[in-house]
Amino acid sequence: MLTIKDVHAGYGATPILFGVSLEVRAGEAVALLGRNGMGKTTLMKTVMGFLKPRRGTIELDGVDLTRRAPHEIARLGVGLVPENRRVFAGLSVRENLELGLSAAPDRSAALRSRRLDDVFHHFPRLRERIEQPGKTLSGGEQQMLAIARVMMAGARLILMDEPTQGLAPAFIRHIRDMISELKRLGVTVLLVEQNARVALAVCDRGYIMEKGSIVFEASSRELRESPVTREKLGV
Amino acid sequence: MDYVVAVLLPQLLHGLVFGAALGLLALGLTVIFGLLGVMNFAHGELYMLGAYAGIAVIGMTHSFWAALVVAPLAVGAIGALTEVTTLRPLYRREPLYGLILTFGLALVFREGARQIWGGDMRRIMPPFTGSTPLLGMTYPNYRLFLLVASSVLLLAIWLFFTRTRAGVLVRAAVQDAEMLDGLGVNVPRVFTLTFAGSAALAALAGLLLAPIFTVYPQMGVEMILLAFIVVILGGMGSMGGSVVAAVVIGLAQSLLTLWMNPQRVAIAIFTIMIVILIVRPRGFFGREGVLE
Numbered sequence A: 001m002l003t004i005k006d007v008h009a010g011y012g013a014t015p016i017l018f019g020v021s022l023e024v025r026a027g028e029a030v031a032l033l034g035r036n037g038m039g040k041t042t043l044m045k046t047v048m049g050f051l052k053p054r055r056g057t058i059e060l061d062g063v064d065l066t067r068r069a070p071h072e073i074a075r076l077g078v079g080l081v082p083e084n085r086r087v088f089a090g091l092s093v094r095e096n097l098e099l100g101l102s103a104a105p106d107r108s109a110a111l112r113s114r115r116l117d118d119v120f121h122h123f124p125r126l127r128e129r130i131e132q133p134g135k136t137l138s139g140g141e142q143q144m145l146a147i148a149r150v151m152m153a154g155a156r157l158i159l160m161d162e163p164t165q166g167l168a169p170a171f172i173r174h175i176r177d178m179i180s181e182l183k184r185l186g187v188t189v190l191l192v193e194q195n196a197r198v199a200l201a202v203c204d205r206g207y208i209m210e211k212g213s214i215v216f217e218a219s220s221r222e223l224r225e226s227p228v229t230r231e232k233l234g235v
Numbered sequence B: 001m002d003y004v005v006a007v008l009l010p011q012l013l014h015g016l017v018f019g020a021a022l023g024l025l026a027l028g029l030t031v032i033f034g035l036l037g038v039m040n041f042a043h044g045e046l047y048m049l050g051a052y053a054g055i056a057v058i059g060m061t062h063s064f065w066a067a068l069v070v071a072p073l074a075v076g077a078i079g080a081l082t083e084v085t086t087l088r089p090l091y092r093r094e095p096l097y098g099l100i101l102t103f104g105l106a107l108v109f110r111e112g113a114r115q116i117w118g119g120d121m122r123r124i125m126p127p128f129t130g131s132t133p134l135l136g137m138t139y140p141n142y143r144l145f146l147l148v149a150s151s152v153l154l155l156a157i158w159l160f161f162t163r164t165r166a167g168v169l170v171r172a173a174v175q176d177a178e179m180l181d182g183l184g185v186n187v188p189r190v191f192t193l194t195f196a197g198s199a200a201l202a203a204l205a206g207l208l209l210a211p212i213f214t215v216y217p218q219m220g221v222e223m224i225l226l227a228f229i230v231v232i233l234g235g236m237g238s239m240g241g242s243v244v245a246a247v248v249i250g251l252a253q254s255l256l257t258l259w260m261n262p263q264r265v266a267i268a269i270f271t272i273m274i275v276i277l278i279v280r281p282r283g284f285f286g287r288e289g290v291l292e
């Protein structure tokens, strides 16, 4: 579904990614692991179109994404749950969710209420906070909102960047279950995590990134047992 | 009592009228500041172009009302064109580039107007004359109209930002334009339309105020200074704050002219600004982190 080939990207004159290649097949959940500052977020931003790769290609079901604007990529079915959530602090939960609908094929009232029902089914807390501004939500609730936002869009591929960062165990469990649930619903997931244990519990496969390159790829079981994981991640 | 009715009350109303119109100007400035991270130095010139475009339309149609519709649309189109051709290539650069650019645009617009219309002072006749008895005095009808029109416009803008999807998009773009784009919103188009809207509002303010002021190429310079003060006082980027500050400055300006000459009024207004900023560094409703 998502094919990244030899991608080089960075900020201004600073190169960060040096020829990253990875593949996520339809229906899979794939983990992208790596220590701090290795370029995981940079890769996510590049896939989403926030950064333009200097070299290499990114394809979604054969459609080239590299020259497209973020909103076009979103409308092709890619949803980003970004690092630090990036919920719109001044907008209500409802407004945040309705913005999520921007990438949906239509914005009919019927689709909106169906998607809202869906989201509230999975995150009842958001329904209770529907008129509250985003900034008044707890960290865990903001994370739910960030996930719910891309569910509103009906994203086929969800890029999640450290969704469990800074969350209490109960929230981490909820997020983990939600990723499994998304997978069950047929959504493809690329998950960046510091918490390798959580990531490997829900993902089929994983990649390890180091200094802007992929250095290891294996099934989740192998990754759990391999000494390479321990060496590269320090866990 | 006579002093109150004959002098203080009309001046108070003048201040309110001026403040409401100033609010229209400051609102556009605030929103653009939120989007670009810089003050739009050309905003005063869009205000000036509104008045001149109004004169042009009145010349053709002999109707102030036609001008009130056409001039803001024309200046809005100029705003959209300016955004697409000059500002858009700069968004990924430092805000300083935008600052220098809008400063240059202001000069181009001002000198362009001088070339086309000359440097003379001009007047626009109010669409209606006469006065209405009010609170024991009589007050010019056009100024009353101005007060009502500005208030209705401010209310409409508030409804736009809180009740419409387009308004929510602009607020979201102010907070995190990149994320908004990532959610599937064509953010460059939001920027263009917002710039056009802010230009149209400035033009509307310019034309509405023209019958009580004079029209000349530098008319925007004085106003933009006041509008900057309003935006700073309101708390950079706060829309509600801008409206409150506009009324405060409008009233201050109007009342102070009773007791001092224009130069001293300008000094007094800056003093008010400095004092308020010492007490409340973020202005009336400044958001945390806007200036840090």
Ligand SMILES: Nc1ncnc2c1ncn2[C@@H]1O[C@H](COP(=O)(O)OP(=O)(O)OP(=O)(O)O)[C@@H](O)[C@H]1O
Pocket: A011, A014, A016, A034, A035, A036, A037, A038, A039, A040, A041, A042, A043, A083, A194
């Ligand atoms: N906006 C930016 N401008 C310049 N350099 C940046 C920017 N964002 C990140 N970097 C640099 O790029 C490198 C990779 O950062 P990135 O955020 O992709 O790492 P990461 O793997 O996501 O790390 P973490 O696990 O801490 O989130 C780092 O050295 C970082 O300092």
Ligand SMILES: [Mg+2]
Pocket: A040, A041, A042, A083, A161
């Ligand atoms: Mg990161």
